[in-house]
Amino acid sequence: MTALPNLQINPQRLWDALMETAKFGGTAKGGIRRLTLSDEDKQVRDWFKAQCEALGCTVTVDEVGNMFARRPGKDNARDPICMGSHLDTQPTGGKFDGVLGVLGGLEVLRTLHETGYETTAPIELVNWTNEEGSRFAPAMLASGVFAGAFDTAFAYSRADRDGKLFESELERIGYRGQEKAGGHRLGAMFELHIEQGPILEAESLTIGIVTGVQGMRWYEVTVTGQDAHTGATPMHLRKNALLGAARMIEAVHRIAMDHAPLAVGTVGLIENKPNSRNVVPGEVFFTVDFRHPDEGVLDEMEAAFRAALPGVMDELSLSFEEKRIWVSPAVKFHPDLIDCVREGARKAGFAAREMVSGAGHDAAYIARVAPTTMIFVPCLGGISHNEAESTTFDECAAGAQVLLEAVVAYDARSA
Numbered sequence: 172m173t174a175l176p177n178l179q180i181n182p183q184r185l186w187d188a189l190m191e192t193a194k195f196g197g198t199a200k201g202g203i204r205r206l207t208l209s210d211e212d213k214q215v216r217d218w219f220k221a222q223c224e225a226l227g228c229t230v231t232v233d234e235v236g237n238m239f240a241r242r243p244g245k246d247n248a249r250d251p252i253c254m255g256s257h258l259d260t261q262p263t264g265g266k267f268d269g270v271l272g273v274l275g276g277l278e279v280l281r282t283l284h285e286t287g288y289e290t291t292a293p294i295e296l297v298n299w300t301n302e303e304g305s306r307f308a309p310a311m312l313a314s315g316v317f318a319g320a321f322d323t324a325f326a327y328s329r330a331d332r333d334g335k336l337f338e339s340e341l342e343r344i345g346y347r348g349q350e351k352a353g354g355h356r357l358g359a360m361f362e363l364h365i366e367q368g369p370i371l372e373a374e375s376l377t378i379g380i381v382t383g384v385q386g387m388r389w390y391e392v393t394v395t396g397q398d399a400h401t402g403a404t405p406m407h408l409r410k411n412a413l414l415g416a417a418r419m420i421e422a423v424h425r426i427a428m429d430h431a432p433l434a435v436g437t438v439g440l441i442e443n444k445p446n447s448r449n450v451v452p453g454e455v456f457f458t459v460d461f462r463h464p465d466e467g468v469l470d471e472m473e474a475a476f477r478a479a480l481p482g483v484m485d486e487l488s489l490s491f492e493e494k495r496i497w498v499s500p501a502v503k504f505h506p507d508l509i510d511c512v513r514e515g516a517r518k519a520g521f522a523a524r525e526m527v528s529g530a531g532h533d534a535a536y537i538a539r540v541a542p543t544t545m546i547f548v549p550c551l552g553g554i555s556h557n558e559a560e561s562t563t564f565d566e567c568a569a570g571a572q573v574l575l576e577a578v579v580a581y582d583a584r585s586a
């Protein structure tokens with residue numbers, strides 16, 4: 172195998188790109204609100220397309236808005252080696268979740284471009300639509316369509332809590348591409364991402380060699396009681412939907428604690444109707460997010476959750492509807508790519524460890540259709556999905572450098 176080149180990314184240029192794009196949806200608290208298919212999402216997509224085209228890449232868009240910036244290689248008959256992540260954020264998101272993976276990949280493209288280094292396989296940088304799943308559930312929707320986990324019609328039909336449809340919002344921002352989702356082979360994908368948890372920082376490590384993603388399940392529950400006057404309605408005659416939801420929020424927490432230390436359970440979204448201070452709430456909608464590395468344990472958590480619901484609701488004379496809207500099974504990444512990341516971290520001189528991702532990522536779906544793996548860098552206090560999300564200039568640079576090393580190494584291996 173030919174000796175690998177000694178290419179170095181430009182840390183300042185990467186940091187400048189991160190800070191420049193943070194203005195698209197930037198918040199007063201220093202975070203980002205860039206919901207999928209919003210005007211802010213359009214702004215960052217337009218910026219991303221222009222930056223890639225300035226490097227001579229061709230940018231294509233598929234029918235669910237996934238963006239592919241392609242840099243030719245010596246042998247363009249080969250399937251492309253990809254780098255990818257997402258540019259959408261949570262409502263109170265930070266500057267690095269998803270963005271670091273896309274802009275770290277842009278920095279790799281910029282480094283290859285300015286050094287004139289030619290890979291054998293073409294290289295593609297991907298912005299996957301709707302990774303967060305905050306505006307349109309479920310998460311990782313468009314990488315899921317690409318991987319065949321969902322069909323395009325399902326994605327188009329997803330509505331946000333204001334009733335706006337994915338399809339019409341995609342049209343509105345001008346990113347409904349022609350290419351069939353998944354009609355595009357990938358040779359491999361590497362995703363750089365902040366860890367979004369506390370492990371790397373706690374162990375003073377710079378690189379996470381990610382071996383897989385834990386299993387995830389999302390549920391939606393609607394509890395129905397009866398609107399009533401808070402002053403004139405005696406306690407024993409009430410049908411208080413919010414009380415029923417409150418007891419289930421506690422139950423979700425207890426179920427996760429019963430499967431500690433790896434299980435997590437969260438009620439993150441709740442809508443209380445009519446949400447008036449002097450009306451006993453007659454209807455509540457809430458979501459449940461369960462995660463664990465072992466599918467069998469997730470089955471137990473799901474069973475405990477479903478067993479708790481009837482008792483809680485009967486006791487309060489409430490009715491309910493519950494449905495599981497998403498299952499993302501635990502995923503193992505590809506050993507050859509994991510090895511390229513391990514080698515890249517060693518070559519670049521960064522302390523690293525293997526780990527499983529607690530958060531979901533597009534890589535979890537792309538692993539179904541191409542050899543895939545991820546690279547983590549620490550984030551301050553393990554905080555993410557929070558406007559205070561932060562990582563350092565050096566850690567961003569380390570992640571992008573390892574991404575470059577891994578992509579070039581895999582290209583050399585597979586050539």
Ligand code: HGY
Nearest residue numbers: 302303304310530531
């Ligand atoms: O939910 C997740 O883990 C991801 O951040 N969308």
Ligand code: MN
Nearest residue numbers: 268269302532
């Ligand atoms: Mn993310």
Ligand code: MN
Nearest residue numbers: 261268303556
């Ligand atoms: Mn996220």
